[in-house]
Amino acid sequence: MLDWTDRHARYFFRLFSDNLLLYTEMVTTGAIIYGDRTRFLKFHPTEHPLALQLGGSDPDALEQCAQLGEAAGFDEINLNIGCPSDRVQAGRFGACLMAEPQLVADCVVRMRDTVNIPVTVKCRIGIDDNDSYAFFKTFVDTVANGGCTTFAIHARKAWLKGLSPKQNREIPPLVHDTVYRLKDERPDLTVIVNGGIRNMDQVEEHLEYVDGVMLGREVFQNPSILLDVDRRIFDQVTPVRTREDILALYLKYVDEELDCGTRLKELVPPLFGLFQGCAGARAWRRYISENAYRQDAGIEVLYDAASRAFDLQLAA
Ligand SMILES: Cc1cc2nc3c(=O)[nH]c(=O)nc-3n(C[C@H](O)[C@H](O)[C@H](O)COP(=O)(O)O)c2cc1C
Incomplete structure (x- = not known):
């Protein structure tokens, strides 16, 4: 797409x-x-x-x-x-x-x-x-x-x-x-x-x-x-990941990409919908859209968003 x-x-x-x-x-x-x-x-x-x-x-x-x-x-x-x-x-x-x-x-x-x-x-x-x-x-x-x-x-x-x-x-x-x-x-x-x-x-x-x-x-x-x-769909009995698992894994990738010079604004689009339907989803989206597009935005924007929207503390 x-x-x-x-x-x-x-x-x-x-x-x-x-x-x-x-x-x-x-x-x-x-x-x-x-x-x-x-x-x-x-x-x-x-x-x-x-x-x-x-x-x-x-x-x-x-x-x-x-x-x-x-x-x-x-x-x-x-x-x-x-x-x-x-x-x-x-x-x-x-x-x-x-x-x-x-x-x-x-x-x-x-x-x-x-x-x-x-x-x-x-x-x-x-x-x-x-x-x-x-x-x-x-x-x-x-x-x-x-x-x-x-x-x-x-x-x-x-x-x-x-x-x-x-x-x-x-x-x-x-x-x-x-x-x-x-x-x-x-x-x-x-x-x-x-x-x-x-x-x-x-x-x-x-x-x-x-x-x-x-x-x-x-x-x-x-x-x-x-x-x-x-x-x-694929009849696998692997443990199901949670949204928080997905976020934690993606944050590792974000960290690596930022180190290679990718801007945070390029990395956040898939994250907007992750908490769709959860309490705090609007605050999550709003915090990211207000902060991730700044020139100097770093991964702390996503830690802060998770903490403010869901009281979720993700290890840095
Ligand atoms: C923003 C956007 C970009 C899209 N770009 C492509 C594309 O590059 N190639 C393609 O085959 N379909 C593209 N589509 C169409 C979707 O692949 C899909 O066929 C269409 O949205 C209907 O499926 P859906 O109802 O599951 O979204 C795009 C759709 C959207 C919303």
């Missing part, structure tokens, strides 16, 4: 489970080829399993970026065919490519030919007036012919004109049944449903119909829904 799932947030989410597949933000092929490659491809070893999500439609550029992603150690390359923003459409990638399934298939072929890690696709269930099941199925079948066997599907269509990206995540209705139907008709494919999923009960319900569930906004707003994910 752009501006959200940077390497710090991914490190944070990994603390909840060793089993979750994490994704990078969408990175355009241009950003990798011409930009700060180290920044976009850098990750912590604990982030595995980790997918690099690419945005692009030029098979040469995608081939090159898939190679670089594999060499950097990513476990999967995911192609974004779901983002509807104007900027992305101008670059001819994202959701508008649902209208060009053969081009997407060609891109998949080129990437698969060059890497040994899986190449997967994230898409919508339609775009604009192309919102029939037949349109969606033709897209998936064509791309699957290029060798893609895993589809993560945001179960709402996108309007390419007239709606902002935010509206395109809220206004078109969610139709999870379309994703279930695909799995029913193409049991050979790995089908992952995405969109509006808010807790582990819902995750379990979706898993009756599909192979996987992708969570977006809710894990930022309320990451503690992941506290028992290993026990409930």
Whole structure:
């Protein structure tokens, strides 16, 4: 998720489970080829399993970026065919490519030919007036012919004109049944449903119909829904961490990152929602937002926030 799932947030989410597949933000092929490659491809070893999500439609550029992603150690390359923003459409990638399934298939072929890690696709269930099941199925079948066997599907269509990206995540209705139907008709494919999923009960319900569930906004707003994910979804009997355990572990990481020159403001975004629903959560958020963005802010801001909001004393 752009501006959200940077390497710090991914490190944070990994603390909840060793089993979750994490994704990078969408990175355009241009950003990798011409930009700060180290920044976009850098990750912590604990982030595995980790997918690099690419945005692009030029098979040469995608081939090159898939190679670089594999060499950097990513476990999967995911192609974004779901983002509807104007900027992305101008670059001819994202959701508008649902209208060009053969081009997407060609891109998949080129990437698969060059890497040994899986190449997967994230898409919508339609775009604009192309919102029939037949349109969606033709897209998936064509791309699957290029060798893609895993589809993560945001179960709402996108309007390419007239709606902002935010509206395109809220206004078109969610139709999870379309994703279930695909799995029913193409049991050979790995089908992952995405969109509006808010807790582990819902995750379990979706898993009756599909192979996987992708969570977006809710894990930022309320990451503690992941506290028992290993026990409930991955059938592990590992001890369940508490919010305080997660915070203590993340603070060690914050300390190390501050020593390397990372600013506190870059490290705090995933922490805002950690205590969602607990008494003191507002005071926690407010103290961090008022203090972590100062030029000289250090880790003591987080110790103070925990102490003021929850009377929680964390060893320095
Ligand atoms: C701030 C923000 C940035 C996003 N960036 C990406 C992105 O880079 N790549 C992507 O595939 N989806 C992106 N998404 C969409 C989410 O991955 C997800 O498909 C969508 O929010 C619906 O799932 P949810 O209801 O669980 O959030 C983004 C969503 C948000 C809110």
